[in-house]
Amino acid sequence: MKTLLHIDASARKTTNSVAAYNSISKSIAATFIRKWRAINREDKIIHRDVGVNPPAFISQDWIAAVFTSDAAKTDDQKALLSLSDTLIREVEQADIIVMSSSMYNYGMPAALKAWFDQVIRLNKTFTFDLARGDFPLEPIMSGKTLILITSSGEFGFGIGGIREKMNHLGPHIRTLSHYLGVETVHEINAEYQEFNDERHIRSVANAHRAAEELALKLARSRELADG
Numbered sequence: 359m360k361t362l363l364h365i366d367a368s369a370r371k372t373t374n375s376v377a378a379y380n381s382i383s384k385s386i387a388a389t390f391i392r393k394w395r396a397i398n399r400e401d402k403i404i405h406r407d408v409g410v411n412p413p414a415f416i417s418q419d420w421i422a423a424v425f426t427s428d429a430a431k432t433d434d435q436k437a438l439l440s441l442s443d444t445l446i447r448e449v450e451q452a453d454i455i456v457m458s459s460s461m462y463n464y465g466m467p468a469a470l471k472a473w474f475d476q477v478i479r480l481n482k483t484f485t486f487d488l489a490r491g492d493f494p495l496e497p498i499m500s501g502k503t504l505i506l507i508t509s510s511g512e513f514g515f516g517i518g519g520i521r522e523k524m525n526h527l528g529p530h531i532r533t534l535s536h537y538l539g540v541e542t543v544h545e546i547n548a549e550y551q552e553f554n555d556e557r558h559i560r561s562v563a564n565a566h567r568a569a570e571e572l573a574l575k576l577a578r579s580r581e582l583a584d585g
């Protein structure tokens with residue numbers, strides 16, 4: 359049995375009366391999860407929609423609490439870190455992280471950044487040691503797979519694309535996910551939402567198909583791995 363952590367980040371829902379208002383990235387993630395569930399009925403899936411329920415931003419007191427040893431932490435500091443503790447426990451359990459995100463202002467939604475700030479935490483998800491030289495940070499966890507599903511209004515954000523250098527979404531999340539023990543990343547992108555044309559329809563359809571195919575492929579490779 360595997361555990362999936364499913365994080366959605368768009369501010370939009372998927373239950374609007376007008377379908378065009380629905381989140382595309384969440385819908386594609388839902389396609390992946392549906393296919394996954396159909397194949398792996400036993401698996402545990404933890405779902406968080408940080409777009410609808412954003413985690414708190416970190417604060418000076420939060421940082422001070424993180425840098426206080428466990429033995430010296432006050433009750434207030436423990437309470438301040440309890441959301442972070444809960445979110446980290448969810449990451450620890452996950453073999454696979456399915457993360458869906460809109461592109462907002464060429465990067466991730468603030469709610470998703472708030473989630474990363476809560477979960478990438480000294481001595482919980484990474485260690486820091488100057489004896490390591492110029493790269494003192496090391497992740498504590500390992501072996502996780504990230505499936506990153508994004509939707510953007512414009513297009514050409516991929517490698518070699520006309521807006522590659524403007525893409526601060528996928529590259530940022532790949533960098534951060536290393537500190538959560540992610541070693542393999544699969545990315546599915548829907549583009550052209552703002553153009554609302556044939557290219558958009560094709561891009562979304564391709565992304566849904568890619569999500570189904572990836573669920574199938576990972577399930578098969580797991581069968582092989584499980585022997």
Ligand SMILES: Cc1cc2nc3c(=O)[nH]c(=O)nc-3n(C[C@H](O)[C@H](O)[C@H](O)COP(=O)(O)O)c2cc1C
Binds near residue numbers: 381382464
């Ligand atoms: C506040 C906001 C900022 C956006 N910024 C960008 C952007 O920088 N680049 C882009 O290509 N699309 C941008 N878009 C378009 C969204 O990426 C697009 O609508 C996408 O489908 C949103 O994801 P969702 O459908 O999952 O909600 C923006 C949309 C909003 C609402």
